[in-house]
Amino acid sequence: MAEACITVKDLTMTYGDFVIQRDLNFTINRGDVFVVMGGNGCGKTTLLRHMIGLKAPAQGDVYYGDQGLWQSDPKTRERILSRTGVLFQSGALLSSMTLAENVALPITEATELPAKKVREIVSYKLALVGLAGFEDYYPSELSGGMQKRAGLARAMAMDPEILFFDEPSAGLDPITAKLLDDLILSLSNALSATIVVVTHDLDSIFAIGNNSVFLDAETHTMIAGGPPRQLLEQSADPSIVRFLTRGEQDGRHGAKHLIGSDR
Numbered sequence: 001m002a003e004a005c006i007t008v009k010d011l012t013m014t015y016g017d018f019v020i021q022r023d024l025n026f027t028i029n030r031g032d033v034f035v036v037m038g039g040n041g042c043g044k045t046t047l048l049r050h051m052i053g054l055k056a057p058a059q060g061d062v063y064y065g066d067q068g069l070w071q072s073d074p075k076t077r078e079r080i081l082s083r084t085g086v087l088f089q090s091g092a093l094l095s096s097m098t099l100a101e102n103v104a105l106p107i108t109e110a111t112e113l114p115a116k117k118v119r120e121i122v123s124y125k126l127a128l129v130g131l132a133g134f135e136d137y138y139p140s141e142l143s144g145g146m147q148k149r150a151g152l153a154r155a156m157a158m159d160p161e162i163l164f165f166d167e168p169s170a171g172l173d174p175i176t177a178k179l180l181d182d183l184i185l186s187l188s189n190a191l192s193a194t195i196v197v198v199t200h201d202l203d204s205i206f207a208i209g210n211n212s213v214f215l216d217a218e219t220h221t222m223i224a225g226g227p228p229r230q231l232l233e234q235s236a237d238p239s240i241v242r243f244l245t246r247g248e249q250d251g252r253h254g255a256k257h258l259i260g261s262d263r
């Protein structure tokens with residue numbers, strides 16, 4: 001039976017008086033590749049920030065197991081979040097550090113491991129993302145796709161149970177984006193991690209997502225959830241069909257090609 005990993009309960013998110021999304025309720029199961037989807041400005045990144053401890057809810061909470069992230073004391077919150085890794089949209093590598101130093105950073109901050117052991121872990125993580133041998137390169141010496149993969153190696157440095165990705169394919173060409181999707185899927189299988197991806201990239205949504213939530217920018221709440229392919233085939237909601245078919249005239253039938261995982 002599916003085991004809940006993260007449960008969002010009655011979550012309302014605001015900036016000042018402005019309600020971004022209200023009454024969000026959904027569950028991310030262990031092992032899911034869960035997609036947070038919706039059009040520009042609907043609040044996907046804001047939701048991610050609530051899930052990774054960067055922004056407090058106006059109402060409701062984000063539960064890891066049975067522990068409410070925002071009703072926990074700061075120490076407990078830190079412990080809960082130590083099981084997570086995040087790949088931000090920019091990759092967020094420090095430009096003055098080599099790849100090895102970037103990936104080592106979360107390890108040396110959280111542990112007292114000897115330098116040799118840290119170096120071994122770093123090389124292993126870089127190899128997992130196809131960057132073996134690039135330890136001493138600087139971010140500026142890498143392509144955008146390689147920088148994303150290095151950011152992923154850093155997000156995985158502490159063996160997180162849950163990995164968050166903010167728009168992983170942003171700024172990548174379609175082939176590089178597809179390779180990153182493949183990598184996300186293979187890591188999901190190899191590490192049995194739970195993966196949460198914020199994206200509006202339809203190719204990614206259908207290629208990797210086994211579950212999802214759809215945030216609607218007009219009504220400021222979630223209007224659907226479930227396997228993206230099922231939503232495409234069965235949803236009667238015009239906003240969802242429009243989003244999942246890129247607004248194509250012939251609707252969901254014209255978008256069937258997207259359901260195959262090839263780009």
Ligand SMILES: Nc1ncnc2c1ncn2[C@@H]1O[C@H](COP(=O)(O)OP(=O)(O)OP(=O)(O)O)[C@@H](O)[C@H]1O
Pocket residue numbers: 015020038039040041042043044045046047200
């Ligand atoms: N720090 C902030 N202060 C005030 N408003 C903000 C802030 N950050 C985002 N917003 C607003 O909140 C809304 C949701 O933004 P958010 O970035 O979460 O959306 P998104 O779905 O991730 O968008 P996109 O797909 O364009 O990245 C937008 O209207 C945005 O302008």
